[in-house]
Each structure stands twice: as structure tokens, then as C-alpha cells.
Amino acid sequence: MIRWLIPMLAALAFIQPVSAQDRMPPAPYAYTQLDDPALEEQARELMHTLRCLKCQSQSIADSDAPMAGDMRHQVRTRIAAGESPDQVREWLISRYGDYVSYEPQVSATTWPLFVLPIVLLVLAGTVLMRRIGRRKGDDAVDDAA
Amino acid sequence: MIAEIGLAALWLGAALAVLQLLGGFLGAREQGSELTPLVRPAAMLQALLCAVSFGALVYAFAVTDLSVELVATHSHSMKPLAFKLSGAWANHEGSMLLWITVMALAGGLIALIEHRLPSRMMMATLGAQAFVAVGFYLFILLSSNPFKRLSPVPADGNGLNPLLQDMGVSFHPPTLYIGYVGLSVAFSFAVGALLTRNVTPEFARVMRPWVLGSWIFLTIGIAAGSYWAYYELGWGGWWFWDPVENASLMPWLAATALLHSASVLAARDALRTWTIMLGVIAFSMSMLGTFLVRSGILTSVHAFAVDPERGSFILILLALYIGGALVLFALRASTIAEGERFALFSREGALVVNNVALSSILGIVLLGTLYPLLTEAFDVRVSVGPPYFNPVSAIFFLPMLAILAVGPLLRWRTDSFRRIRLPVIIIAVVTIAVLALVLALTEIGILPLLGLAMSVGIAIASFMPLRGRNILRTPLPIWGMCVAHFGVAVALFGVAADTAFQQERLVAASPGDVIEIGPWEARMTSVSPVAGPNWTAMQGDLLVSYEGGPVRDAHPQARSFWAPQGETSEVALLTRWNGQLYVALGNMADDGRWQLRLWWKPFVTYIWYGGLLIAFGGMLALLGRVIGDVRRRSAELREDRRRADEAELAAS
Amino acid sequence: MKRLRYTLWIVVGFAAALFGLFAYQLSQPKDDFVESAMVGQPMPAFDLPPAVESRPGLSRADLADGEPKLLNVFASWCIPCAAEAPQLDALERAGANIVAVAIRDRTEDVDRFLAAYGNPFTRIGKDDISEVQLAIGSSGVPETFVIDGNGVITYQHIGDIRADDVPMLLEELRKAGS
Structure with a gap:
């Protein structure tokens, strides 16, 4: 990752400082999977889309930070208790705002993210359509020749 | 003394760059300039001076000259020599010096060997090169002097960030830099x-x-960076769509598009304006990436070179070069005559689709990366991550892959479907068969499913352009294209297989425990402390076997460095032809058991094999082009001589 | 061709806007505070055991007893938490009722911390898995919340409390009580 950047930045981003760390064992479900593989799979997918608030650009599924562990515990316990991944995401968003979720929802603040691909598709289509139009012209020339 | 020589060489280089700038732009005018004969030597001499300067810095790091501030803050006498050397460029000042050095070497090389273009155009090119270089010289000399002395001299240095003490990462930044600068x-x-x-x-x-050339370096750099993240971060991820990764991906996307459009321009004299535009955009993305990473504008928490002064300096350079080039382009574009026309159903047509798709993906990555920055200006914080980038880029990526399979079969200018019907049917049938097979046997997501099927289709399609050719007489660039496209298929296969089939096990284990994961069985035998040159570690000892086969050792470590302090996870990787077992050791739990994280990642290595194949294809093409140029040049030389002989004969 | 010219000037305009955004962001002080979305919301239900023997634990009910309070989220292993101790003392002397949640902390460590830096807290809950921290949208230590008499969060202060934050927090506490 980048940095001559990439590596450097990444390094800075992912390093675990030794100081200021607690001595508590991780929460029960921070490093332990759920017994039900289907639920664990739901939890795993969800965790990959939640931001570790103490880290730089990492999901809670990629981090050793204690808070990421506690968030994984929350996710797994809630999933195990029968909540759907979307409910868990909503619960976290209601605490931390959209920032905590890597999956932007269409909203007043995020619509450009979803409009741009459509604009690009239309643009791409237009460019290609104009080429097709041109081909017909060329064919006519070929026919004449 | 050595440091002063390095600094003096840098100042001299800067002065020569000013000369080259003036001489180049004056020489580009109709009437020329007296400075013109000096431009090429100035470029070559600069290359020499920058090499001396960079050599001086590497020397200072090699002998750990602590009177140089940069050495004192980034090196340590106890570090292994290889990492002392790589410390020279693993920091802001050193990497900027590397940047300007590579740039000067490239400029010197053009000045030395490139005689095909009209003189005025060469002068303008070298002038533009110097224009960019002068900005970076000023940047280094005024705000990032790598040779600054330190007084008093400290007893020892601060050391290098432990995560960077790794061979992969030592050569990764220079690789990307060469790509950027190219x-x-x-x-x-x-x-x-x-x-x-x-x-x-x-x-x-x-x-x-x-x-x-720069595309090859970027490809290798990105692949290496991704592999580094994969094994160094300890969680099995290889691409996170984080801003810094995106900063390296964007120039690559632009360079890939430029590569293909330049082929059209070279072969068919079409896509003139577009190719120029991409040339400007590709370098813009390099500069933008440097800016984003260096200014700290996107990476707030970790203060690496987060210096508003430096950020402002790069922003000014960015605005000057990119803004200037875009304005020049807007003023001049209408004077570029339209190139040759072509039908949509032709090689050019397929390459246009490729360019449109790559540019669209570039647009999406750019927006997704900068969008959080934009909303922050309005005090709203959002995150854009894999759940956005993966599907949205796939919208453009998948059609592009389909065209990639068919495009190389098409003829230039115009073609008919009838001519390529057979190969297209073969590719389509294979792809659909794989799709149906995977669908019947497994339950995987739609994107990995399409990825698996298309990777097989593309793998077959990539060598179809060789059909009907004499293998021995096929030009190297054609081979290069086939290999690179095959590499795309291989990488895609790895991505899809890992996404669809990876298995994860998180356990707390004590010696004697047996852990099963996928086809693997791992027995933990012990956990013991080990010591390295500047770290200590807890090392797990595991015996693993694949489907009851021979037993192999795995030694994941949790390392603690002391200069500077930090912890890293050294994972154990057991590679087979069909994937990797990934073992990471975590902390000790209260009850004395150790956390182990294991992943079985089928075919994950194909991602990087594919990346290397893509780069290798590029090398074949480059080699072919260079050989072709040399041949053409010597043929011209012979022709000239023959004509001279004839003239002599006629005269006598 | 004319259309191309316009398109290109749009590209130039786009680049200019981008540079403007960068320049603006460079000039902005960079903070990475993640603000809680729970300000204005009632405290969620929770019940934490005591972190030390000398003080009772903390539950939702303790925060809805009619008296506005400061809720300090801290940990003995957090350096800025020690730095803000004098300010918490000042707040306590000014009459604030301060309750606390100790994050991922051992009883003996909290005792040592309180002995060294003073104990301005009336209640200290022990949160070993950051459950309350997550429930109120706090993303680090230390953070200080103002809770009104009905148990509604009215204000969040992120980071250590500096001397000049003290009057502001007292004012927030007064507002919560009125």
C-alpha cells in the first residue's frame, strides 16, 4: 500500500504502538468465531464493512486495536442474538454516524457517489453510439468505392 | 563532507535544469535559440549530478553518519545493512531525492538516445521535462533538504519503523517511484x-x-505493495481500497489506458487528442497520489510528512503543472487535426471500449477516494470502502474483460463478425460452461462467480491471437500482449477464488491442540521466545499437513521491536500450487492459551503471479519495441551509407 | 470541435475546483474526532459493576435521577486521562457531580490511578468490553459527556479537558439542569 508512500503510510497506519495499551484480555467474541458457520459468515461479511474508529483506513476485521476487538464482540453477539447484519449496521450508525460504515447508503450527502457511475455509463454509451453512427457513414463510403 | 558534495551536486543540477528549461522552450520556437546546443548536454549532466547526490545520501546511511539529521531520525547503527540502505529512501526527503534522481536519469537518457523526433519538438519536450524538474528541485532544496546537518551529533539514531524493515518494502517504493516518474x-x-x-x-x-516502462514498474510496485500488506498486516487482506492504495492504482489505470491508446495512435494515427489527454492525466494522477499521501490531507492520524508547508508546496506544483497542461490542452486541442477514422467493430473500436472503461473506473476511484474529503468541508464525515468500490468498478470492469477477450482478434480499421465467429463461440461456450459448473457445485456470490468464469474464458482467449501465426516469427509485442492478457486472467482467477472459497479459523490454542481448517490439519507444539538483531518475538511452532500428506513446519511470530518501539505480526505462509495456508500468532489469553488466526486461501497466490505475468508481458513488448527500433535505426544507417557510396561512385 | 473545447474547459474547471478543495482542506486544522450521534438522545440501558471498591458501579438509572451529571470515559492506561485530572478536580470543586466509566481496566490499576491523580468521581462503572463506550458513540478515551436529569446526553467533549474547557463544561452542565 503505498506510499512511498504507500508502504510508509500503511506502516504508519497499521503499526501498533506499544505504549498506552490496556492489559485486559480481549472481549470473548473479539477473536472467537460464532459456532454457527452461517451466522459467523454474516458477521464476517459485516465486520469487513465497518470502520475501525481508532485505526487509519482499516475495517474492524483487519485490526488488532482493542476497540476493534470490542466492536467485533458487539457484532458477533448481536448477530448471535438474532439481529440481522443491517440492524447491527444501523445500530452502529446511530452511534457514530455514517462514518463507521464503509458501505455508503444513498442519502442527501452521498448521492453523487451513485450518480457518477450512471453519468459515466451514459457518457460511455454516447461515445460508443457516436462511433456506431460514424461506422454507418464509413460503410456508405465503402459501398460507393 | 560527503553530504556537502551531495547538496552541491543538487544545487548544480537545479541550475542546469533552469538552463534546460530556457533553452528548451526558446529552442522550440520557429526561430530557435543559441541555447539549443546546450539543452541535451544539460540534461545529461543533470543525470550525473543527481546520481552523485543520491549516492552521497545512500553513503551517509550506509555508514550511519549521524551528523546528518535525516540519518539520525530514520536510521540506527544496529540495523542490518540492507535496511540501512533502504532507509535512504524510506522517508520523505530521501524519497523526493530519489524522485528527482530518477527524473534526471530519464531526462538524460532521452537527451542521449532520442533522435527520431523533429528538433523543435525535442526541445519543447526537454523544456517541459526541465519545467517539472525545477519545481521538484526547489521543493527539495527549500523545504526538504535531505543533507541537513545536525548539531550536536546524537549518540544513536531513531531507527526505522519496524513494519518497513522488510525486504519487500525496501524495494517497493523505488519501484513505484520509477513508475510515477516515467x-x-x-x-x-x-x-x-x-x-x-x-x-x-x-x-x-x-x-x-x-x-x-513506467507501467511495468507500476504494475510490479502495486503487486508487491499488495503482497506486503497481505503478509505483514497479519489479517490476510490484500487490497483495502484505502486512499493510499488508491493513490497508486489511479496512475496505473491511466497508464494502462494510455498504453492502449498510444498503440492506436502509433499503428493507425487515430485517437490523437485522447492520447495527449491521457498523457497529461496519467502524470496528474502520479502527482495527485504524491500530494494526497504527502500532505496528510487524507491520512490524519499518522503524522508522516504531515507538514502543511510541504503539502502547500506540492499543491502549488500540482496546480502549476497539471493546471498549466490542461489549459494548454484546452487552447490547443482544436488545432490537432482529427485522426484516421475507424468502425466500431474493429481493433480500434475495442481499444476505445477499453479506454472508456478504464477511464470510468479511474473516475470512480478518484471520486470515491476524494469524496470523504469533499463532505468533510461541509462537516459531514462518510466512509467509502470495498462495498462501494467492488460492485461499482465491476460495472465497468466486467464488460472491459469481455472486450479484452475478443478485441485482440479483430483487425484494424474495420472487421466483420463472421471472420472471428469461431473463436468467439469457443470462448463464450467455455465461459458459460464454467459458469454453469461453478453454479451447480457451489454457492458463491455473483461477482466471484462471474470472475471465475471470465478468468477461464480470458485465459483461453488470450492466446488466440497466436492462432494461424508462425509461433517463431510472431513479433515479441504480440507475445507480450498475450502474456499480459493471460496475466489478467490469472490474477482475476486468484481474486475470485480467494474471495469465494477462503476459510477462516480463529482459535485459542495451547500446545498439543489440533486445529482443522479446510483440507489442512495443524498441531501446535509449543510457543517460545526468540530474538533477532533488533527485535524479540514469541514464536509459535506448528506442524501442519495438507490432506494427511507430509508434515511441514510453520512458525508464526509476534515481534516486538525496540528501536523504535512497535509490534508486528510475522505470519507463516505455507504455499502450495493451489493456495496458501496463512497462520498468524496473536496474544496470550488469560488462561495461557494463544490466539491463532488461520486462513486457507485457495489460489490466492495467483493474484500476484498474475500481476507478475502482466509485468512480464509488458517487458516482452518493451523488448520487442526496443529491438525493432535498433534494427530500424541500423537499417537506416546502412541505407545512408549505401546512398553515400553510390553518390561517390557517380561522382568518380 | 467546439464541443470538444467546451468539454476541455469543463475539465479545467473541475481541476481548479479540486485544487481549491485541497487548498481549503490544507488550511483547515485537521481533527479526527468522530462525533457521537447520540447527543440529544437518552442514554441507552446499561448496568456496570463497580470498577473500585470505594465507589459504586454505574447504571442507566443512576443517570436519570433528576440531577445533571458529567460522565467521564477514562482508563488508567491512557496518558491524556492523567493529564485532565486537575481539570476534573476543578469541575468537582465547582459543584459538578462526575460519574465515570473505566474502559478495559483492572481494579488494581484504577486504584493506583485514582491514588496518583485524585478521585473526583461519585460512581465508577467497569466496562471491560467497551460496551457502554460503543453504546454512547464514544470512540476513544478520554471523553466527557454531559447528561441531564432525565438521562439525556446533551453534550460531548472529545479528548482531554483543558483548563479553558472547564467554564464551558460548567455552562453546559448548567444548561442541562435548566
């Missing part, structure tokens, strides 16, 4: 062509090796 050459050529209104196939042929 694109500055394409940029200079594009500006030169614009200034002298000389957008010709010859220009594309001269620019192409530089684009190809």
Missing part, C-alpha cells in the same frame, strides 16, 4: 507535441516505450 516523461512528450502541434504516430512510437 509518466512524467510521457507528460513531457505530450506537452512537447502540443506546443509544437506535432501529434503524430512517430510521437506515439517515441513515447510508448516510456509509458510501457
Whole structure:
């Protein structure tokens, strides 16, 4: 990752400082999977889309930070208790705002993210359509020749 | 003393760059300039001076000259020599010096060997190159002097960030830098062509090796960076769509598009304006990436070179070069005559689709990366991550892959479907068969499913352009294309297989425990402390076997470094032809058991094999082009001599 | 061709806007505070055991007893938490009722911390898995919340409390009580 950047930045981003760390064992479900593989799979997918608030650009599924562990515990316990991944995401968003979720929802603040691909598709289509139009012209020339 | 020599060489280089700038732009005018004969020597001498300067810095790091502030803050006498050397560029000042050195070497090389283009255009190109270089010289000399002395001299240095003490990462930044800087050459050529209104196939042929070369380095750099993240971070991820990764991906996307459009311009004299535009954009993305990473504008928590002064300096350079080039382009674009026309159903048509798709993906990555920055200006914080980038880029990526399979079979200018019907049917049938098979046997997501099926289709399609050719007489660039496209298929296969089939086990284990994961069985035998040159670690000892086969050792470590302090996870990787077992050791739990994280990642290595194949294909193409150029040049030379002989005969 | 010219000037305009955004962001002080979305919301239900023997634990009910309070989220292993101790003392002397949640902390460590830096807290809950921290949208230590008499969060202060934050927090506390 980048940095001559990439590596450097990444390094800075992912390093675990030794100081200021607690001595508590991780929460029960921070490093332990759920017994039900289907639920664990739901939890795993969800965790990959939640931001570790103490880290730089990492999901809670990629981090050793204690808070990421506690968030994984929350996710797994809630999933195990029968909540759907979307409910868990909503619960976290209601605490931390959209920032905590890597999956932007269409909203007043995020619509450009979803409009741009459509604009690009239309643009791409237009460019290609104009080429097709041109081909017909060329064919006519070929026919004449 | 050595440091002063390095600094003096840098100042001299800067002065020569000013000379080259003036001489180049004056020489590009109709009437020329007396400075013209000095331009090429100035470029070559600069290359020498920068090499001396960079050599001086590497020397200071090699002998750990702690009176140089940069050495004291980034090195340590106890570090292994290889990491002392790589410490020279693993920091802001050193990497900027590397940047300007690579740039000067490239400029010197153009000045030395490139004689195909009209003189005025060469002058404009070298002038543009110097224009970019002067900004970076000023940046280094005024705000990032790597040779600054420190007084009093400290007893020892601060050391290098432990995560960077790794061979992979030592050579990863220079690789990417060479790629970034190579694109500055394409940029200079594009500006030169614009200034002298000389957008010709010859220009594309001269620019192409530089684009190809930097694209090879970018490809390797990105693949290496991804592998580094994979094994160093300890969680099995290889691409996170984080801003810094995106910063390296964007120039690659632009360079890939430029590579293909330059081929069209070189072979068919079409896509003139577009190729120039991409030349400007590709370098813009390099600069933008440098800016984003260096200014700290996106990476707030970790203060690496987060210096508003430096950020402002790079922003000014960015605005000057990119803004300037875009304005020049907007003013001049209408004077570039439209190139040759072609039908949509032709090689050019397929390459246009490729370019449109790559540019669209570039647009999406750019928006997704910068969008959080935009909303922050309005005090709203959002995150954009894999759940956005993966599906949205796939919208453009999948059609592009389909065209990638068919495009190389098409003829230039115009073609008919009838001619390529058979290969297309074969590819389609294979793809659909794989799709049906995977669908019947497994339950996987739609994107991995399409990825698996298309990877097999593309793998077959990639060698179809060789059909009906004499294998021995097929030009190297064709081979290069086939290999690179095959590499795309291999990488895609790895991505899809890992996404769809990876298995994860998180356990707390004590010695004697047996852990099963997928086809693997792992027995933990012990956990013991080990010591390295500047770290200590807890090392887990595991015996693992694949489907009851021979037993192999795995030794994951949790390392603690002391200069500077930090912890890293050294994972154990057991590679088979069909994937990797990934073992990471975590902390000790209260009850004395150890956390182990294991992943079975089927075919994950194909991602990087594919990346290397893509780069290798690029190398074949580059080699082919260079050999072709040398041959052509010696043939011209022979022709000249023959004509001279004839003239002599006629005269006698 | 004319259309191309316009398109290109749009590209130039786009680049200019981008540079403007960068320049603006460079000039902005960079903070990475993640603000809680729970300000204005009632405290969620929770019940934490005591972190030390000398003080009772903390539950939702303790925060809805009619008296506005400061809720300090801290940990003995957090350096800025020690730095803000004098300010918490000042707040306590000014009459603030301060309750606390100790994050991922051992009883003996909290005792040592309180002995060294003073104990301005009336209640200290022990949160070993950051459950309350997550429930109120706090993303680090230390953070200080103002809770009104009905148990509604009215204000969040992120980071250590500096001397000049003290009057502001007292004012927020007064507002919560009125």
C-alpha cells in the first residue's frame, strides 16, 4: 500500500504502538468465531464493512486495536442474538454516524457517489453510439468505392 | 563532507535544469535559440549530478553518519545493512531525492538516445521535462533538504519503523517511484507535441516505450505493495481500497489506458487528442497520489510528512503543472487535426471500449477516494470502502474483460463478425460452461462467480491471437500482449477464488491442540521466545499437513521491536500450487492459551503471479519495441551509407 | 470541435475546483474526532459493576435521577486521562457531580490511578468490553459527556479537558439542569 508512500503510510497506519495499551484480555467474541458457520459468515461479511474508529483506513476485521476487538464482540453477539447484519449496521450508525460504515447508503450527502457511475455509463454509451453512427457513414463510403 | 558534495551536486543540477528549461522552450520556437546546443548536454549532466547526490545520501546511511539529521531520525547503527540502505529512501526527503534522481536519469537518457523526433519538438519536450524538474528541485532544496546537518551529533539514531524493515518494502517504493516518474516523461512528450502541434504516430512510437516502462514498474510496485500488506498486516487482506492504495492504482489505470491508446495512435494515427489527454492525466494522477499521501490531507492520524508547508508546496506544483497542461490542452486541442477514422467493430473500436472503461473506473476511484474529503468541508464525515468500490468498478470492469477477450482478434480499421465467429463461440461456450459448473457445485456470490468464469474464458482467449501465426516469427509485442492478457486472467482467477472459497479459523490454542481448517490439519507444539538483531518475538511452532500428506513446519511470530518501539505480526505462509495456508500468532489469553488466526486461501497466490505475468508481458513488448527500433535505426544507417557510396561512385 | 473545447474547459474547471478543495482542506486544522450521534438522545440501558471498591458501579438509572451529571470515559492506561485530572478536580470543586466509566481496566490499576491523580468521581462503572463506550458513540478515551436529569446526553467533549474547557463544561452542565 503505498506510499512511498504507500508502504510508509500503511506502516504508519497499521503499526501498533506499544505504549498506552490496556492489559485486559480481549472481549470473548473479539477473536472467537460464532459456532454457527452461517451466522459467523454474516458477521464476517459485516465486520469487513465497518470502520475501525481508532485505526487509519482499516475495517474492524483487519485490526488488532482493542476497540476493534470490542466492536467485533458487539457484532458477533448481536448477530448471535438474532439481529440481522443491517440492524447491527444501523445500530452502529446511530452511534457514530455514517462514518463507521464503509458501505455508503444513498442519502442527501452521498448521492453523487451513485450518480457518477450512471453519468459515466451514459457518457460511455454516447461515445460508443457516436462511433456506431460514424461506422454507418464509413460503410456508405465503402459501398460507393 | 560527503553530504556537502551531495547538496552541491543538487544545487548544480537545479541550475542546469533552469538552463534546460530556457533553452528548451526558446529552442522550440520557429526561430530557435543559441541555447539549443546546450539543452541535451544539460540534461545529461543533470543525470550525473543527481546520481552523485543520491549516492552521497545512500553513503551517509550506509555508514550511519549521524551528523546528518535525516540519518539520525530514520536510521540506527544496529540495523542490518540492507535496511540501512533502504532507509535512504524510506522517508520523505530521501524519497523526493530519489524522485528527482530518477527524473534526471530519464531526462538524460532521452537527451542521449532520442533522435527520431523533429528538433523543435525535442526541445519543447526537454523544456517541459526541465519545467517539472525545477519545481521538484526547489521543493527539495527549500523545504526538504535531505543533507541537513545536525548539531550536536546524537549518540544513536531513531531507527526505522519496524513494519518497513522488510525486504519487500525496501524495494517497493523505488519501484513505484520509477513508475510515477516515467509518466512524467510521457507528460513531457505530450506537452512537447502540443506546443509544437506535432501529434503524430512517430510521437506515439517515441513515447510508448516510456509509458510501457513506467507501467511495468507500476504494475510490479502495486503487486508487491499488495503482497506486503497481505503478509505483514497479519489479517490476510490484500487490497483495502484505502486512499493510499488508491493513490497508486489511479496512475496505473491511466497508464494502462494510455498504453492502449498510444498503440492506436502509433499503428493507425487515430485517437490523437485522447492520447495527449491521457498523457497529461496519467502524470496528474502520479502527482495527485504524491500530494494526497504527502500532505496528510487524507491520512490524519499518522503524522508522516504531515507538514502543511510541504503539502502547500506540492499543491502549488500540482496546480502549476497539471493546471498549466490542461489549459494548454484546452487552447490547443482544436488545432490537432482529427485522426484516421475507424468502425466500431474493429481493433480500434475495442481499444476505445477499453479506454472508456478504464477511464470510468479511474473516475470512480478518484471520486470515491476524494469524496470523504469533499463532505468533510461541509462537516459531514462518510466512509467509502470495498462495498462501494467492488460492485461499482465491476460495472465497468466486467464488460472491459469481455472486450479484452475478443478485441485482440479483430483487425484494424474495420472487421466483420463472421471472420472471428469461431473463436468467439469457443470462448463464450467455455465461459458459460464454467459458469454453469461453478453454479451447480457451489454457492458463491455473483461477482466471484462471474470472475471465475471470465478468468477461464480470458485465459483461453488470450492466446488466440497466436492462432494461424508462425509461433517463431510472431513479433515479441504480440507475445507480450498475450502474456499480459493471460496475466489478467490469472490474477482475476486468484481474486475470485480467494474471495469465494477462503476459510477462516480463529482459535485459542495451547500446545498439543489440533486445529482443522479446510483440507489442512495443524498441531501446535509449543510457543517460545526468540530474538533477532533488533527485535524479540514469541514464536509459535506448528506442524501442519495438507490432506494427511507430509508434515511441514510453520512458525508464526509476534515481534516486538525496540528501536523504535512497535509490534508486528510475522505470519507463516505455507504455499502450495493451489493456495496458501496463512497462520498468524496473536496474544496470550488469560488462561495461557494463544490466539491463532488461520486462513486457507485457495489460489490466492495467483493474484500476484498474475500481476507478475502482466509485468512480464509488458517487458516482452518493451523488448520487442526496443529491438525493432535498433534494427530500424541500423537499417537506416546502412541505407545512408549505401546512398553515400553510390553518390561517390557517380561522382568518380 | 467546439464541443470538444467546451468539454476541455469543463475539465479545467473541475481541476481548479479540486485544487481549491485541497487548498481549503490544507488550511483547515485537521481533527479526527468522530462525533457521537447520540447527543440529544437518552442514554441507552446499561448496568456496570463497580470498577473500585470505594465507589459504586454505574447504571442507566443512576443517570436519570433528576440531577445533571458529567460522565467521564477514562482508563488508567491512557496518558491524556492523567493529564485532565486537575481539570476534573476543578469541575468537582465547582459543584459538578462526575460519574465515570473505566474502559478495559483492572481494579488494581484504577486504584493506583485514582491514588496518583485524585478521585473526583461519585460512581465508577467497569466496562471491560467497551460496551457502554460503543453504546454512547464514544470512540476513544478520554471523553466527557454531559447528561441531564432525565438521562439525556446533551453534550460531548472529545479528548482531554483543558483548563479553558472547564467554564464551558460548567455552562453546559448548567444548561442541562435548566
